[in-house]
Amino acid sequence: MNVCAACGAEPGGVCGGYHELLVEVKPFTTIEQFSGHPCMDYSYGSNARGRIPADASAAFGNTPRVSHWEMGHGHGGGVEIIENWTGADIDVAWERAGNATRWNPPTGDAGVGVTGRE
Numbered sequence: 001m002n003v004c005a006a007c008g009a010e011p012g013g014v015c016g017g018y019h020e021l022l023v024e025v026k027p028f029t030t031i032e033q034f035s036g037h038p039c040m041d042y043s044y045g046s047n048a049r050g051r052i053p054a055d056a057s058a059a060f061g062n063t064p065r066v067s068h069w070e071m072g073h074g075h076g077g078g079v080e081i082i083e084n085w086t087g088a089d090i091d092v093a094w095e096r097a098g099n100a101t102r103w104n105p106p107t108g109d110a111g112v113g114v115t116g117r118e
Contacts, residue, residue, distance in 0.1 A: 001025065002054065005085050007073065021058040021069055028061040031068045043070035044077070064090045 001023050007015040024039035034040050041047050042057035058069035060082070067082040083090055 003058070015073060019056075019071060019073065020054040021056055021071075022052055022054040023058045023060050025060045026062075028059075028066060029063075031059060031061065031066060033061070034059040034068070040068070044072055064094050 003021045003023050005019050005021075007017060007019050022039070022042070024034070024037060026034065026037075028034060037059065039057045039059045041049075042052050042054075045052055045055050045057075056069040056071035058067065060067050064082040064086070068079065070079050071077055073080070086093065
């Protein structure tokens with residue numbers, strides 16, 4: 001999914017007022033479970049294979065604490081997690097977002113989960 005977050009680091013500055021992430025949501029309880037997944041391959045929005053249409057790829061697990069991305073921000077950047085970009089009520093917001101923050105497996109014609117990398 002695509003996530004866009006407002007950025008107040010430097011109004012009108014290097015960040016352009018917002019950041020975009022391409023996010024993979026999985027029912028994982030640790031970031032280590034995302035190891036080898038393409039969502040961990042596009043730090044700063046690119047790698048040797050090319051660029052993605054976002055500032056970075058990101059991994060969201062089953063809670064806000066299971067999150068990871070790496071992007072430029074202001075005059076620096078680095079590894080980020082959801083809690084760095086939200087207020088104290090992240091757990092309430094996460095629950096309210098419902099399925100938008102929860103992995104829903106793709107289904108085949110018969111409604112059976114499609115096998116593959118999960």
